[in-house]
Amino acid sequence: MRGHMDTSQPDPGVARPPKRSWRRHCDEFKSHVIAMARQGHGSVAAVALANGLNANMLRRWVRESEMADDASAATRTQAAMSPPAFVPVTLADFGDRTPAAPEPSAAPSASERVTVEIRRGTTSVSASLPMDARSAAWLRDVLA
Numbered sequence: 778m779r780g781h782m783d784t785s786q787p788d789p790g791v792a793r794p795p796k797r798s799w800r801r802h803c804d805e806f807k808s809h810v811i812a813m814a815r816q817g818h819g820s821v822a823a824v825a826l827a828n829g830l831n832a833n834m835l836r837r838w839v840r841e842s843e844m845a846d847d848a849s850a851a852t853r854t855q856a857a858m859s860p861p862a863f864v865p866v867t868l869a870d871f872g873d874r875t876p877a878a879p880e881p882s883a884a885p886s887a888s889e890r891v892t893v894e895i896r897r898g899t900t901s902v903s904a905s906l907p908m909d910a911r912s913a914a915w916l917r918d919v920l921a
Contacts, residue, residue: 810830810835821839890905890907
């Protein structure tokens, strides 16, 4: 065999490239650089270059920061608009007496009555009812 070369084993005389390691940046550094990029201290690329960062990474940090700000603002708005879970109500103290119920009127006038006509096929039913809770409940049951 002429000139057979085994490439499965690395040649000890050839330098290997250094293993790539990812840098980690602390939150304070990220916040500082994001603030600089947002405040307009030059372009985002210039801020990234001045701080030894890749411009695309800084743009991603700024975008993620803006999305987090938008989400927290939406949460605050929703919390401000939602009604409280518990509403305290103060009741009047009547002591040992209860409030008097309103006196029922003798007969409702024509303006306090409702006339209902229900037709089913050839059958027709008409009713003149007083405008009160019982009549409203009856109408709900009939029309449901």
